[in-house]
Amino acid sequence: MxxxxxxxxxxxxxxxxxxxxxxxxxxxxxxxxxxxxxxxxxxxxxxxxxxxxxxxxxxxxxxxxxxxxxxxxxxxxxxxxxxxxxxxxxxxxxxxxxxxxxxxxxxxxxxxxxxxxxxxxxxNHRLRGDIAELARIIAAGEIGETYVAKAGWLRRAGIPESGWFAKRELSGGGPLLDLGVHVIDYALRLLGEPDVLTVSASTYAELGTKVVEGFDVEDIAIAFVRLANGTTLTLETSWDAYRPNNNEFWMTVFGTEGGAELRVIDYTESELKVFRTRDGVIDDYVAVPGPNGAxxxxxxxxxxxxxxxxxxxxxxDGSLGLRRAAVIDACYRSAESGHEVTVTAG
Ligand SMILES: NC(=O)c1ccc[n+]([C@@H]2O[C@H](COP(=O)([O-])OP(=O)(O)OC[C@H]3O[C@@H](n4cnc5c(N)ncnc54)[C@H](O)[C@@H]3O)[C@@H](O)[C@H]2O)c1
Structure with a gap:
């Protein structure tokens, strides 16, 4: 070495x-x-x-x-x-x-x-202890075959301080790129890295433009994503929206044998719940995450x-990052065209 x-x-x-x-x-x-x-x-x-x-x-x-x-x-x-x-x-x-x-x-x-x-x-977020534990739970088959997942990262007043984030020429986009790339990464990893087929998305810039001069990216993006294994994934990301918490990301998964929900507020307040039944009786539990990676x-x-x-x-060779970029590109193309688009293979 x-x-x-x-x-x-x-x-x-x-x-x-x-x-x-x-x-x-x-x-x-x-x-x-x-x-x-x-x-x-x-x-x-x-x-x-x-x-x-x-x-x-x-x-x-x-x-x-x-x-x-x-x-x-x-x-x-x-x-x-x-x-x-x-x-x-x-x-x-x-x-x-x-x-x-x-x-x-x-x-x-x-x-x-x-x-x-x-x-x-x-x-780095995929290495968090709570996300890694959710990955383990799904991979171990504890909730059966997953078929619906909802994931997102919403901030109430969280436009990044460095001014370049809000300028498309320097950033390429708003919260969908900045926060959404983490969410897309952990969601697809948790779901077993299926191919992404199509995306239907909307973006808005109703609040950011009032807060930051020259703001020319979206401040919220919402997407409906169809995966090759039949799973549907919804995505929500925002830097600025009237909502309870300032900074919250999550992943909810519904499977044939159970469900799971991870919610993280301000990076540290984290709860991972698993919902299931045993012999017809509710047998839910709160999972204990392992150590955090970053x-x-x-x-x-x-x-x-x-x-x-x-x-x-x-x-x-960077192909994981490229696959995430292909999903984000499809979201922006869909939002611009106003209809569902096919994801370009990354
Ligand atoms: N993984 C994460 O959790 C995470 C968190 C925050 C930011 N990021 C990413 O990290 C990157 C930087 O974000 P940041 O928040 O540190 O931004 P920042 O604005 O704090 O820092 C950017 C740095 O780039 C430097 N720079 C700009 N032009 C340069 C040039 N021509 N030559 C040399 N240096 C130059 C600036 O001087 C500055 O030091 C972005 O891509 C952002 O998405 C990742």
Missing amino acids: STLKVGVVGAGWAGRQHLGGFAARNDVEIVALAGLEVDQVAALKAEFGIPATFPRWEQMLDEVELDAISIATPTALHAPVAIAALERGIHVLTEKPIAASLADAQSMVDAARAAGRVLQVVF HPEVIAEFVDAIQAGPLEWPAH
Whole structure:
């Protein structure tokens, strides 16, 4: 096992998580950081002992020899940074969503395949203890065959503070991309990763435009999704809507032998209930989640995949992120056209 020389692009919330994850590994050396905020970058340089820092990612790639980079920038930059790195033979971990558009996501995956390098997307929520426990319950057959699922992430007044999130040119979209990509990821994983056939969606921007200047993405998105295994999935995501809790995500599943409902408020208040009958008598219970996984575990998976060697790399070509991008692209196409659309295979 060799020591990987890693550079991080982005010095905001996500970039900090990446630095922390890489710093926890003794087979990684953080050799560079790029970010536009001078003070923030200097503080992270000092905290993590990073030898080289740059304002822009292009300089970092030109001036430092790297084995891997992680990307924690506004979403529209994921594709140009990733493709430039992959073309140099550098492995890439990128934040969710994989890209601002399906076309960008496809170009990234094509670049990873052409380069024969790892491209991985950060899906940290699927590693939460409660979501992992729900996955275990479904996979163990405790609720039988699933046929209806409802999932979502709604915020009452939760437009992200970094202004780029609300500008389509930089983000690619609103809560459907930002929060919905996590929900689509965990919902499809929990349902056994079925192909997604069609989507019918609506989006609105009734409130965000009154709160943020230049707001040109949706503030709420609702979708009805048909899956190849016959299951129906509904999705709801919002950054701003008149509703009780500020920040709540969930997954409800109905199966032939039982049901399950996970609700999480403000990330920490979590309850996972399982509904079933035994010998005709109600036998519901509240499940106990395992330990939480988050960015450190995602970063560990990325480093482990690289360290596993070239035979392992093709299994990490970004195609999971691309499949999520295809669902989101279909939602936006449906909302624009006003009718159900077929999901383009990602
Ligand atoms: N997985 C999660 O739970 C999670 C949570 C929050 C954000 N994210 C994702 O992380 C990414 C960043 O989000 P954030 O909240 O950290 O944003 P942020 O605005 O806090 O940080 C973005 C960083 O990108 C840097 N940047 C912009 N242009 C650059 C350039 N040309 N060269 C170098 N650096 C540049 C900025 O200087 C800044 O440091 C987004 O894709 C977002 O969707 C993921």
